[in-house]
Every structure is written in structure tokens, then in C-alpha cells.
Amino acid sequence: MSDLEEVQRQLAETKAALAAIKGKDGTVSPLAPSSTYDIFTVPGVTLSAVAAEVRYTGRDDVMMMKLDSGSTIAGVFTKSATRSAPVLWCENALAQLTDSNEPIGVIANAGNSNAFTGFAGEESTKAMAVGTAEALGTLPERVFVASTGVIGERLPHQKIEAVIGKLADTLDPSCWSQGASAIMTTDTFPKVASVQCEIDGETITISGMAKGSGMIAPDMATMLAFAATDANIGQAALQTLLNEGTAISFNAVTVDGDTSTSDTLLLSATRQANHLRIEDAEDARLADFRNALNTLLRDLAHQVVRDGEGASKFIEVQVTGAETNAAAKKIALSIANSPLVKTAFAGEDPNWGRIVMAVGKSGEKADRDALTIRFGDILVAEKGWVADGYREEDGAAYMRAQDLIVSADVGVGNGEAKVWTCDLTYAYVRINADYRS
Amino acid sequence: MSDLEEVQRQLAETKAALAAIKGKDGTVSPLAPSSTYDIFTVPGVTLSAVAAEVRYTGRDDVMMMKLDSGSTIAGVFTKSATRSAPVLWCENALAQLTDSNEPIGVIANAGNSNAFTGFAGEESTKAMAVGTAEALGTLPERVFVASTGVIGERLPHQKIEAVIGKLADTLDPSCWSQGASAIMTTDTFPKVASVQCEIDGETITISGMAKGSGMIAPDMATMLAFAATDANIGQAALQTLLNEGTAISFNAVTVDGDTSTSDTLLLSATRQANHLRIEDAEDARLADFRNALNTLLRDLAHQVVRDGEGASKFIEVQVTGAETNAAAKKIALSIANSPLVKTAFAGEDPNWGRIVMAVGKSGEKADRDALTIRFGDILVAEKGWVADGYREEDGAAYMRAQDLIVSADVGVGNGEAKVWTCDLTYAYVRINADYRS
Numbered sequence: 054m055s056d057l058e059e060v061q062r063q064l065a066e067t068k069a070a071l072a073a074i075k076g077k078d079g080t081v082s083p084l085a086p087s088s089t090y091d092i093f094t095v096p097g098v099t100l101s102a103v104a105a106e107v108r109y110t111g112r113d114d115v116m117m118m119k120l121d122s123g124s125t126i127a128g129v130f131t132k133s134a135t136r137s138a139p140v141l142w143c144e145n146a147l148a149q150l151t152d153s154n155e156p157i158g159v160i161a162n163a164g165n166s167n168a169f170t171g172f173a174g175e176e177s178t179k180a181m182a183v184g185t186a187e188a189l190g191t192l193p194e195r196v197f198v199a200s201t202g203v204i205g206e207r208l209p210h211q212k213i214e215a216v217i218g219k220l221a222d223t224l225d226p227s228c229w230s231q232g233a234s235a236i237m238t239t240d241t242f243p244k245v246a247s248v249q250c251e252i253d254g255e256t257i258t259i260s261g262m263a264k265g266s267g268m269i270a271p272d273m274a275t276m277l278a279f280a281a282t283d284a285n286i287g288q289a290a291l292q293t294l295l296n297e298g299t300a301i302s303f304n305a306v307t308v309d310g311d312t313s314t315s316d317t318l319l320l321s322a323t324r325q326a327n328h329l330r331i332e333d334a335e336d337a338r339l340a341d342f343r344n345a346l347n348t349l350l351r352d353l354a355h356q357v358v359r360d361g362e363g364a365s366k367f368i369e370v371q372v373t374g375a376e377t378n379a380a381a382k383k384i385a386l387s388i389a390n391s392p393l394v395k396t397a398f399a400g401e402d403p404n405w406g407r408i409v410m411a412v413g414k415s416g417e418k419a420d421r422d423a424l425t426i427r428f429g430d431i432l433v434a435e436k437g438w439v440a441d442g443y444r445e446e447d448g449a450a451y452m453r454a455q456d457l458i459v460s461a462d463v464g465v466g467n468g469e470a471k472v473w474t475c476d477l478t479y480a481y482v483r484i485n486a487d488y489r490s
Numbered sequence: 491m492s493d494l495e496e497v498q499r500q501l502a503e504t505k506a507a508l509a510a511i512k513g514k515d516g517t518v519s520p521l522a523p524s525s526t527y528d529i530f531t532v533p534g535v536t537l538s539a540v541a542a543e544v545r546y547t548g549r550d551d552v553m554m555m556k557l558d559s560g561s562t563i564a565g566v567f568t569k570s571a572t573r574s575a576p577v578l579w580c581e582n583a584l585a586q587l588t589d590s591n592e593p594i595g596v597i598a599n600a601g602n603s604n605a606f607t608g609f610a611g612e613e614s615t616k617a618m619a620v621g622t623a624e625a626l627g628t629l630p631e632r633v634f635v636a637s638t639g640v641i642g643e644r645l646p647h648q649k650i651e652a653v654i655g656k657l658a659d660t661l662d663p664s665c666w667s668q669g670a671s672a673i674m675t676t677d678t679f680p681k682v683a684s685v686q687c688e689i690d691g692e693t694i695t696i697s698g699m700a701k702g703s704g705m706i707a708p709d710m711a712t713m714l715a716f717a718a719t720d721a722n723i724g725q726a727a728l729q730t731l732l733n734e735g736t737a738i739s740f741n742a743v744t745v746d747g748d749t750s751t752s753d754t755l756l757l758s759a760t761r762q763a764n765h766l767r768i769e770d771a772e773d774a775r776l777a778d779f780r781n782a783l784n785t786l787l788r789d790l791a792h793q794v795v796r797d798g799e800g801a802s803k804f805i806e807v808q809v810t811g812a813e814t815n816a817a818a819k820k821i822a823l824s825i826a827n828s829p830l831v832k833t834a835f836a837g838e839d840p841n842w843g844r845i846v847m848a849v850g851k852s853g854e855k856a857d858r859d860a861l862t863i864r865f866g867d868i869l870v871a872e873k874g875w876v877a878d879g880y881r882e883e884d885g886a887a888y889m890r891a892q893d894l895i896v897s898a899d900v901g902v903g904n905g906e907a908k909v910w911t912c913d914l915t916y917a918y919v920r921i922n923a924d925y926r927s
Binding site for chain 1: 493494497498500501504505568569570571572573605606607608609610640641642751829830833834836837839842843844846847849850851852853854855856858859861871873874875876914915916918919920922923
């Protein structure tokens with residue numbers, strides 16, 4: 054081999070090593086769902102998406118949803134003390150919501166979160182609501198506004214106002230995927246899900262979309278999700294169902310433990326289905342609906358994790374044997390948020406000592422000498438020490454899978470919880486350290 | 491330029507890019523203190539260090555400290571529910587401690603933390619205590635044991651027992667740095683500090699050592715620190731002083747938010763100084779000593795952060811205007827532990843939106859529209875929005891420094907706190923994802 058060939062070979066090798074660390078830009082997450090979803094249309098719901106060039110060019114970045122007369126809506130929002138103007142607007146709109154004949158509107162943009170923008174933020178939000186209300190023939194206070202993207206930059210809402218007419222003119226029942234694409238920021242794939250169930254023998258549809266790509270993505274602050282059903286459910290019952298479902302879906306996932314200033318989850322019911330209205334979330338007729346809703350929310354939440362920044366592994370953390378369910382969830386989140394646990398997963402290292410550490414630091418009660426840890430079905434540790442039959446090579450082989458289950462029984466009670474997370478990779482650092490530079 | 495030269499140039503460039511990402515192995519942290527410390531010997535304290543090859547070869551890995559008759563000792567330990575056998579031993583020893591004529595011993599090893607090792611862990615700890623007690627002519631319950639290193643592997647305590655005689659034979663007042671080197675794991679430099687002060691006109695010395703290199707390092711679980719003074723202070727007062735000092739030093743630093751199963755901080759007083767014994771921590775004669783002790787603890791704690799895994803920036807986070815001091819500390823830790831904030835620092839990105847996010851997610855009260863953020867002296871944001879005079883290039887220039895100060899006034903009260911942290915770099919992921927593989 055000539056000198057030139059040898060140096061060329063070394064260059065190729067070094068470039069490959071560099072690429073492996075830096076991760077791939079512009080490609081879809083390796084954890085993206087492999088099959089495409091059939092999205093059922095929801096009677097009474099139409100959507101549209103257009104390009105307003107708020108920040109991005111060459112792609113749609115504003116989404117509109119119209120919910121016909123007779124609809125109601127429920128919402129869950131970030132608890133952040135520094136939540137954005139659109140979140141405050143939506144909270145207020147929800148508090149004032151009455152049953153009326155006017156439709157309900159949703160307008161959402163990507164590229165600028167309109168968070169921490171002072172009075173200008175309120176102006177921009179109001180302008181979006183007023184413009185949408187006029188176009189949809191409703192009142193501004195019946196329009197829900199969401200923005201996702203950079204924090205602290207004034208939102209050029211004129212660009213959005215300029216496309217509201219086009220959005221209203223192109224509303225269509227089948228535009229769920231287009232809507233999901235329009236609200237993407239650092240997301241690498243659009244997130245949609247759709248389920249059907251029955252209430253009183255009637256077929257009911259629930260469809261939804263979400264965007265991540267962290268509980269907060271970098272400057273791209275936000276997790277947004279919008280879902281709708283034709284079920285005939287009263288507002289209070291709908292809100293209760295959404296609260297319950299959120300606790301075991303969106304509030305049980307974490308990418309980096311950072312909470313967005315803009316997190317918004319809306320669930321509307323157009324109430325066009327032919328069953329009698331249900332006003333009580335505990336109504337027995339809701340059993341199937343509740344399951345279907347929870348499935349849909351969990352599906353969307355998992356997609357957010359599967360598109361977590363830099364993610365190469367999807368991890369389910371199961372905790373049992375805690376004092377209460379709440380304690381179990383706190384321990385599970387302690388594991389799922391631990392940088393040391395997450396980097397071990399990235400390195401495919403069956404490092405169960407870090408699970409022990411994360412259980413210990415949670416602040417919840419655990420019996421060190423009754424602690425059991427499993428990777429999938431592999432018993433790793435029990436009774437305060439490594440399990441007799443455990444072989445490191447079995448743990449290492451398990452870690453090479455893309456979807457992992459880690460379970461810990463902490464030996465003090467009957468509380469249990471599941472949460473979902475992804476690993477912490479070089480690519481997470483790259484995306485978040487290099488984004489604005 | 492020939493083809494060969496051109497390809498060689500490209501190879502050199504690519505290798506440099508790879509090296510920049512991968513970080514430097516075997517080199518000292520760029521944040522290490524540049525000057526060497528003068529370590530004052532402490533009357534009544536002798537130390538030694540030898541190689542027992544617990545895990546490492548070619549270096550000392552066991553440290554012994556002897557505190558002469560008349561000494562007392564105070565301790566602070568991890569609150570982890572899965573704390574190690576040595577921690578449980580020390581807590582018990584401290585609870586039983588009486589004033590007696592026997593000396594006090596400390597024995598610490600690196601390479602194996604003896605954590606989550608079941609009954610075998612207790613055996614190993616006891617063996618180390620018994621061996622040390624025999625060599626020093628004291629009781630096992632007057633020996634404090636600390637271990638740092640891999641979790642979940644049985645400690646080969648026979649290797650340590652085999653060198654106890656040599657440790658006892660080579661005790662020397664000046665071996666602080668050797669002791670600090672012997673307890674290093676992923677640390678890149680030994681951490682020592684020494685101060686002098688006065689009590690009742692007498693010169694008093696406090697010297698100490700610590701190891702990191704995170705609140706928990708990877709498998710290398712532990713922050714250990716040992717300090718000693720010749721001050722004549724009663725046990726209860728010494729414990730109070732240590733508790734107070736820990737709150738504003740070791741308990742105000744974070745590398746990754748992960749809490750070790752082995753964290754141990756011991757402060758002994760040989761009581762050989764010529765002032766009357768002080769039994770009350772509130773005694774006015776302790777004013778200078780208290781300052782000196784806090785300075786020493788903060789110095790050691792800062793060194794731990796400066797050797798944080800992969801650290802390239804040392805960051806002081808100041809929070810003012812919170813409801814209480816405790817609320818301020820919680821907000822400061824929310825900023826200091828945020829992966830998004832820490833990666834922004836790594837990327838030298840003056841991303842103040844992430845500071846807003848971290849304030850918001852802390853769970854403590856903050857007034858979004860009164861929030862003020864500064865990078866050093868640069869006013870970045872105020873009254874809920876970017877400051878009028880702020881220029882992004884000023885923020886970017888500030889971020890290029892190695893030592894940074896970020897301050898946030900949250901506008902609701904008079905509570906304040908300072909915490910210290912480092913950035914989150916590629917090298918952190920490398921160290922923690924790749925360590926065992």
C-alpha cells in the first residue's frame with residue numbers, strides 16, 4: 054500500500070469515528086415507529102397547515118384546527134412558574150369556557166415559543182386568537198393558542214395573521230399528519246395516533262398529534278399535543294378523563310427532566326356521536342373510552358420519547374414494592390432522569406450499580422437488603438447484592454436491544470409505577486450545546 | 491501541495507476534531523487550581539498511603555489517618571437509602587463515640603466502594619476497622635472506614651489488611667497530598683486545602699483532603715472528604731459547625747445531580763491547641779474559626795466541581811429574591827442540574843431562555859415579569875423580557891471564559907443562595923457511557 058493509500062485509509066477511519074460520535078443530522082430517529090398509522094377522521098374536526106416562515110423556510114409551520122359548534126375542550130398545561138403567554142391565554146380561555154353554539158379554534162405555530170416576551174407576548178397571542186376567531190366565526194376567547202420554538206424572541210405574529218385566511222380556507226378532516234408536521238421543531242418525525250372504541254354501542258374515534266422532542270427541547274421549548282374525539286362527553290368529565298390519562302402518559306415520560314415553559318395538551322370532544330351525553334367521568338359507559346384514550350395518550354407520549362434528542366434507546370422503567378404509587382413514580386423518575394443511568398444505557402453498559410444509586414437518592418423509602426433489579430427477564434440483583442445466577446455477559450447482551458425494560462422492586466410496600474425515557478448520548482450534547490452556535 | 495500532503499492535512503484536522511470531542515484522557519482537568527497549596531500540618535494528626543492493588547496497580551490506593559488521644563470527630567454522610575456498609579459503620583461509630591484516651595483512626599480505600607455487597611460488605615468493613623484498631627492501639631468502634639469505587643463487587647479486604655501494618659509504620663504529619671492521591675478514582679488531581687485562623691489568640695490550623703469527581707462518579711461512587719484541626723472544640727459543637735459548613739459547601743455543589751451511596755465527610759479535632767475547650771458552637775470565640783472552616787470546606791467542594799467528569803467550565807449560580815433561602819437554593823440547583831443549561835455552557839451559548847426555563851420548573855415561587863438574569867455583570871433579561879441594552883455578542887464573549895457567574899433574581903422576596911456546578915460535555919458522556927466497556 055502506498056503512503057497516500059495508507060493516509061487515505063486513516064482519514065476514512067477517523068472520519069467514521071467522528072461521525073459515529075457526532076450523530077446524524079437530518080435523519081429520522083432510529084426509534085421512530087416503523088409502521089405508518091391510519092388516522093381516523095373525527096366527525097366535527099377539520100385541520101389545515103401552511104407555511105408562514107415564522108422561523109423555518111420551505112415547510113409548513115402553522116397549524117389550525119376547527120371544532121364545530123357543540124364541541125367542548127379540556128386542557129393540561131405546564132406548571133412552570135415562567136410559563137408562556139399562550140399558556141396563560143389557554144388557561145384563561147379554559148376557565149371561561151361555556152357551552153355555546155360558536156365553534157372552537159386551535160392555532161399553533163412552530164419556530165418561536167412566544168415565551169418570556171413580556172407584554173409583547175400577550176399582544177401576539179391575542180392577535181392570533183382574534184384573527185382566528187374572525188376567520189372561524191367565533192369569539193377570541195374560544196380560540197386556543199400554542200407556540201413552540203425559541204424562548205425570548207418577539208413572535209412576528211403578523212406573519213401568522215397573514216396566513217390565517219388560507220388556513221381557514223383549506224380546513225380538511227384528514228389533515229392530521231400535515232398538522233403534526235407543521236408543529237415539529239427538533240422532532241425528526243411527525244407524531245400522530247388514532248384509536249376507535251365504543252360508547253353505548255356507537256363507534257367513537259379519538260385522534261391526536263404531538264410534538265417533542267424533549268419535555269423541553271433546546272431553544273425549541275415545548276411539548277404540544279392536540280387530540281379530539283366525537284364522543285358526547287361534558288366538559289368536566291372530559292377534563293377529569295384527560296387529567297387521569299395524562300398522569301400515566303405525558304406526565305410519566307422524561308427525556309431530560311427539564312420542563313417546558315409551553316407544554317400544552319388539549320383534548321376536545323365534538324359530541325357528534327349518537328349516544329346520550331355523559332357528564333360523569335365515573336360513568337360505567339366510559340370504560341372502553343377511557344382505555345382507548347389512555348392508549349392514545351400513551352402512544353403519543355412514547356413517540357415523544359422515541360424522538361427524544363439524540364435518543365438511541367427507548368427505556369421502560371418499572372418500579373414495584375414502593376410505599377405508595379406516588380413513591381414508586383418518584384423512584385422511577387429518579388432512575389429515568391439520572392445522567393449516570395442514561396449514559397450507561399447509551400454505552401450499552403449493564404451498570405446495575407447506578408440503578409441502586411438512583412433508587413437510593415430518590416428520597417423515598419427502599420429496603421436496600423430486599424432490593425431486586427431486573428433487566429427484562431434477567432434477574433440482576435436481589436437481597437442487597439448481585440444475584441447468584443447473574444452473568445455480566447447476559448446483561449451486556451440484553452443492553453444491545455433498542456427497547457429496554459428495567460425493573461426495580463424496592464421491597465417496602467405495594468406501590469407501583471411505570472415511566473418511559475431514552476438514553477443520554479453524545480448526540481444530546483451536540484444538539485443542545487451546538488444548536489444556536 | 492501534493493495529494494499526500496493534502497490528505498495528511500485533512501487527517502490532522504479530523505484527528506484534532508475527534509480529540510476535541512473525546513476529551514483528554516489521563517490529563518488534568520483544565521479547571522484544576524493552577525497553584526500548589528501549602529498544607530499546614532495539624533498537631534496530633536499523622537497520615538500514610540500505600541498501594542494495596544484493590545483495583546488499581548502502580549499507585550497508592552489506601553490511606554490511613556491517626557488522630558491522637560484526646561481527639562474527637564464529627565461526620566456528615568449521604569442520605570441515600572442504599573448507602574454503603576462503610577457509611578452505616580461510620581454512622582454507628584459516630585453515634586457511639588465517647589471521649590476516651592484511645593486514638594481515633596480513619597482508613598479509606600479507592601477502587602471498590604463496598605456498596606450493595608450484602609452481608610459481605612459488613613464483614614469487609616469490620617475487618618478493616620479491626621485491623622486498623624489493632625495497629626493503632628484503639629478500639630474498632632473508634633475507627634472510621636470509607637471505600638470508594640465500583641458498586642456491587644465484593645471488596646477484597648484481605649489486600650487491605652495485608653498493608654495495614656505498613657500504613658501504621660509510615661504515619662507522618664505531612665502526608666496530606668499522598669493521602670489525597672490515594673483516594674482518587676476518576677479524579678484527575680488530588681484535592682487538598684489548608685487554612686489557619688485564631689481562637690483566643692492561639693493559631694489554629696485546619697487541613698483537609700477530598701475526592702470526587704462527581705456527587706457520584708460513574709462506578710466510582712463517592713465524594714469523600716477528611717479534614718482535621720487542632721482546635722479544642724467539643725464533639726457536639728464540632729458537629730454543628732460541620733453541619734453548617736456543609737450546607738454552604740459540599741451540599742451546594744453538583745456535577746450531575748446524582749447522589750452517591752458512599753458520600754462521607756469527616757472533621758476531626760485533636761484538641762491540642764492551647765485554648766480552653768469550647769463546647770458551644772455559638773461561642774463568640776469561634777467566629778474566625780467558623781469562617782476559616784467554611785472557607786476550607788468550600789475550597790475542597792469547589793475542587794470537586796473543578797474536577798467534575800468532563801468539566802470545561804466552573805459555574806457559580808447565584809439566586810436572589812426568592813421567598814426563602816431554601817427556595818433560593820432549590821431554584822439555584824434547578825439551574826445547576828438542568829442538562830439544557832449545562833450543555834449550553836459547554837457550547838459557550840449564552841442561552842438565557844434555558845435559565846428562565848430552569849427557574850420556572852423549580853417548583854418555587856418566581857415572578858416571571860420581575861425576573862432578572864445576569865451573566866457576570868452583564869444584564870441579560872429583566873421585567874419578563876430580554877434587557878434593552880443586551881447584545882447577544884456580549885453574552886457570547888462572556889461565555890468563552892472558564893469561570894462563569896450566572897445570577898437570577900426571581901423578584902418575590904429576600905431569600906438567596908449560591909451553588910456551584912460544571913458544564914455537561916461530550917467528555918461526560920464518554921466517561922460515563924464508555925467506562926466499563
